[in-house]
Amino acid sequence: MAAISAITVKNSANVDVIFSPLRGAAGDKATALWRVEDAALPMGMRVTLAISTQDNGPKTARRLIADCVVPVTYTDPATGLPAVLARIPAHLEVTLPTNVASSLLADRTVMQMNAFASTAVKAMLASGYADN
Numbered sequence: 827m828a829a830i831s832a833i834t835v836k837n838s839a840n841v842d843v844i845f846s847p848l849r850g851a852a853g854d855k856a857t858a859l860w861r862v863e864d865a866a867l868p869m870g871m872r873v874t875l876a877i878s879t880q881d882n883g884p885k886t887a888r889r890l891i892a893d894c895v896v897p898v899t900y901t902d903p904a905t906g907l908p909a910v911l912a913r914i915p916a917h918l919e920v921t922l923p924t925n926v927a928s929s930l931l932a933d934r935t936v937m938q939m940n941a942f943a944s945t946a947v948k949a950m951l952a953s954g955y956a957d958n
Contacts, residue, residue, distance in 0.1 A: 827851075829850065830847040830849070830850035830851075830858055830860075831847060832844050832845060832846055832847060832860075833845040833860055833875070843862055843873075844862065844863075845860035845861065845862055845873070845875050846860060846861060846862070846863045847859075847860055848860060848861055851877070851878060851879070854879065854880045854881065855878055855880045856878060857876045857877065857878045858876070858877050858878070859874065859875070859876050860874065860875040860876075861873065861874050861875075862874075866908065867897075867899060867908050868908065871897045871899050871908055871910055872897070873894070873895065873896050873897065874893075874894065874895050875892065875893070875894045876892070876893045876894075877890065877891070877892045877893075878890075878891050879891070882921060885924075886923065886924055886925065887921045887922055887923045887924055888921075888922045888924060889919065889920070889921050889922075890918075890919070890920045890922065891917075891918075891919050892917070892918040892919075893915065893916070893917050893918075894915070894916045895913055895914070895915050895916075896913070896914040896915075896916075897910045897912075897913050897914075898910065898911045898912045898913070898914065899911065920935070920938075922935075
């Protein structure tokens with residue numbers, strides 16, 4: 827298991843967004859936690875990423891469960907303070923069979939993540955509608 831480290835991604839303006847590590851997972855079912863440290867926002871209004879792993883019931887696979895919550899914030903004109911308009915939660919759950927070689931799992935997970943990162947899937951996420 828790797829040590830927790832920062833995760834850098836790009837936003838829609840191609841600017842780096844850094845998820846800073848807050849705590850590593852202490853073991854199975856424990857959660858590793860990252861947060862985007864935007865000093866302009868109170869902690870409860872910052873983007874978070876939480877990931878945990880564990881065996882499935884019969885212990886024939888590993889489960890990865892990831893949750894990312896992105897608050898949509900604005901400045902309240904009456905108070906001049908930041909406020910949350912909405913939160914956009916995303917949930918990912920992946921089951922990785924333990925009887926498959928790690929090289930095959932690596933290839934398949936790269937393919938899956940690239941599918942989620944595709945232009946078509948990004949457009950569906952942005953619109954809220956699946957292609958028809």
